[in-house]
Amino acid sequence: MRHINVGIIGFGTVGSGVVEALINKRGHLSRRLGFAVNIVKICDSDLDRKRHVNVDSSLLTKDVNDILDDPKVDIVIELIGGIHPAYEIISRALKNKKHVVTANKALLALKKESLFRLARDNSVQLRFEASVAGGVPIIKALREGLISNRVNSVYGIINGTCNYILSGMTNFGIGFDEALANAQQKGYAEKSPAMDINGLDSAHKLAILASLGFGLNVRLSDMLIEGISAITDADIKYAAEWGYVIKLLGIAKRTAAGLEVRVHPALVPNKHPLASVNKNFNAIFINTDMLGDSLFYGKGAGSVPTASAVISDIADISKDIVGASSCWTPGIVYDSYAGSIKKKDDFSSGYYVRFSAIDKPGVLARISRILSEYKISIAFVSQEARRQERIVPIVMMTHIAKERDFTKALAEIDRLAFIKKKSVVIRVEESLNEK
């Protein structure tokens, strides 16, 4: 039987998952593909660590060149993550005319332009299904299934850690710290979860999705990026009273004035399909010219869903190798007709705000006056029973306003003497209400 040889770089949690799946699924894959996928080498800097999969020690190496320079290796699988040395490794693999499969969203978000150019110039493929929502074949859907569609908007719950924390807070009424601790205990949050919590991981994935979906080179610097650490159980409760749940969303939206791209927690209407995406699940809600609304829902991370995505990329590349094809789905196509990307504060939104104010007469009037000076009108307001001269939350939701106006108004309000803490702001995705 014809076979394809892969070399795997990175034998940690994800690498072990891929190795295990390739071994266990060998027969299954051969029957479906008509040829076998062989692991010829596995590289890791630490070969002594205990792993839950057993491989012949002759496959193991600490020297990445044993893979990059081996003419037998058809496809290099990069699973070490991070920027360096992953960037150098993938670059060398592509220059050595090896196809590459990667799960590395941070690297792609930063270096996608040069890496896809390198792949094209060397006539090899660089595939990345596992980089966004591993268990959801969204990259394939955007690149192939929806190839004829013009995407209008993408709303993604693309960080399982944040979604686990927020849905824990929502469903069990617990605070952020307890929800984070639960997530860590269950293995859904890392010990150092900053990249997840602060929205950066979602931003990496959104950069990939938006570039793919809209044909523009979307950079992190184009995005407003906010995380979820300021959200309290009180915010969850107020949102619920008004018919919303709070989700960390990656949003990319085509407007007449250009593409909006941003990552921040958002109030999502209760009845919207994204509102019921719970625990560590991911979901991507897309609107296109030909299909209207679509939703793709599944496990986002974990070594097994990631392995599923990596193997689908291996299978696709392998078919092209075995079939000696010289034409395949390109990485990301930048489309000169796609328009431009808006400045990151150039959008409008509804706003949920929780002010922490000393409760005395005139406070609400003062806040309202400043908002109205910036043409921001209030939709709802909720104020706790008065406790003389104590700090109380004043919570409100505004109608649609301009981000720039709102930011200025809030800065002015937060400078007032009776405001005792930085106000908590969560944007309200009213556009999801129309669905």
Add this chain to the structure above:
Amino acid sequence: MRHINVGIIGFGTVGSGVVEALINKRGHLSRRLGFAVNIVKICDSDLDRKRHVNVDSSLLTKDVNDILDDPKVDIVIELIGGIHPAYEIISRALKNKKHVVTANKALLALKKESLFRLARDNSVQLRFEASVAGGVPIIKALREGLISNRVNSVYGIINGTCNYILSGMTNFGIGFDEALANAQQKGYAEKSPAMDINGLDSAHKLAILASLGFGLNVRLSDMLIEGISAITDADIKYAAEWGYVIKLLGIAKRTAAGLEVRVHPALVPNKHPLASVNKNFNAIFINTDMLGDSLFYGKGAGSVPTASAVISDIADISKDIVGASSCWTPGIVYDSYAGSIKKKDDFSSGYYVRFSAIDKPGVLARISRILSEYKISIAFVSQEARRQERIVPIVMMTHIAKERDFTKALAEIDRLAFIKKKSVVIRVEESLNEK
């Protein structure tokens, strides 16, 4: 620029949608693919009908041979539907070494084995993304994205007409006839909607999904197939009281004893993602060994979503033609390791039953006794206030029971003198409650 030539057979609603999209999206597709897709011929038996897309009359023909025998035609697009002459046309196209794209679920359900063999023997592709849930790239997901996965179960809402009717009944409290009339008025149901209403259309699609997902040649004769015409607004209301909505489901489920495949209305727990799939939307809920649960949601039918699916198939085949590939995703892979298909009444389920009985003492006792003789235990029962000697509904839900036992028990009950109409039975998908 290199180009691919397609010939389109069938210039009705779907055909016009595909032609229009290929014309309007020509630039978009060329930029993404790196080559152009040309329409070289369009065949239809009626060339005089008014269509909403204008094409040069030199493209039009009534003679299918102008496409099938034209050496310039790379891909034949079959959009006439039905079994004959679609079967003969596709067979000839494949024998003439032309790749084929079809949206014809009825034909594939009946003839998939011979058609895919013919494609393989002639080294051409037969693609069919549009045959199931056009706006949802589920065929691609099952064949490629989830290639390494072993599918455990598929639950599909795959008929937009039935879903529009059932969600209309649920959301507006209207009866079946009014909901059907609404669907017809909105263009979501045909004038002769029998194939949709009686479950056959869903069965065609399930035959394709299940064959693909489980590697077995699933035939219509393997399936229990029931439609939705017996369901009344009363059933919708009782289901709601007990925490369920009624959906027409296509179900394929792997069990230790073999594959279960069936189409019938089912009580779906309120909180399950499938419960909130409304209007004419389709959704496929899949459980696999590597991913756990996934959901794919989008528009199922309509000329534009169908065109989107057809063009994705054209794009995939075109890449293989331009790249001169000799290896591609096979049609459906029958896997000798996949096990067998169970007899169609060999499964277990919970049951919702609405009996129409003359209300007199002892009726419920008599029904209960027969059920208990077949080892069927009752979970809930609801009986309307007594109206002496009038027909009243007795509604109950059973615990899990064997289909064969239940069928026998029901036949016995329906023969009782005080039962005045055939009882209405809806199966309860308790397994969705665990999610």
